[in-house]
Amino acid sequence: xxxxxxxxxxxxxxxxxxxxxIAARTGxxxxxxxxxxxxxxxxxxxxxxxxxxxxxxxxxxxxxxxxYSLTISHRSYDPGWAEEVPYAAxxxxxxxxxxxxxxxxxxxxxxxxxxxxxxxxEAQNEDFVLVWVDREV
Ligand SMILES: [Zn+2]
Numbered sequence: 001x002x003x004x005x006x007x008x009x010x011x012x013x014x015x016x017x018x019x020x021x022i023a024a025r026t027g028x029x030x031x032x033x034x035x036x037x038x039x040x041x042x043x044x045x046x047x048x049x050x051x052x053x054x055x056x057x058x059x060x061x062x063x064x065x066x067x068y069s070l071t072i073s074h075r076s077y078d079p080g081w082a083e084e085v086p087y088a089a090x091x092x093x094x095x096x097x098x099x100x101x102x103x104x105x106x107x108x109x110x111x112x113x114x115x116x117x118x119x120x121x122e123a124q125n126e127d128f129v130l131v132w133v134d135r136e137v
Pocket of ligand 1: 034035036037038039048049050051052053
């Protein structure tokens with residue numbers, strides 16, 4: 001049994017739970033897409049902001065985008081992340097349009113807004129995935 005502190009794992013509910021469960025089951029981030037007009041909704045929500053339709057499906061993302069924003073943590077309030085500092089929490093603007101939050105894998109030095117990145121989901125359990133961000137290969 002590991003003595004390393006474990007990272008906090010949120011327990012999503014409702015549509016966010018569906019979003020995480022699909023990603024955990026498939027290993028691919030799926031975006032909620034409106035069945036009425038095709039607009040993406042993220043974070044997942046009941047009604048489309050463009051046409052107000054409640055209908056949707058989850059479609060797989062290509063996992064690629066650009067670095068929209070970041071913040072670098074030099075201290076961690078969660079003991080489970082203490083070994084990772086400094087780390088960068090990143091908003092990725094996916095090529096499909098929506099922005100998702102993730103953590104950059106490795107040293108964040110040299111990162112610049114607009115850098116091309118790719119994401120990977122890592123299931124923490126069947127109800128939650130962590131999004132990792134790397135430079136695009
Ligand atoms: Zn719509």
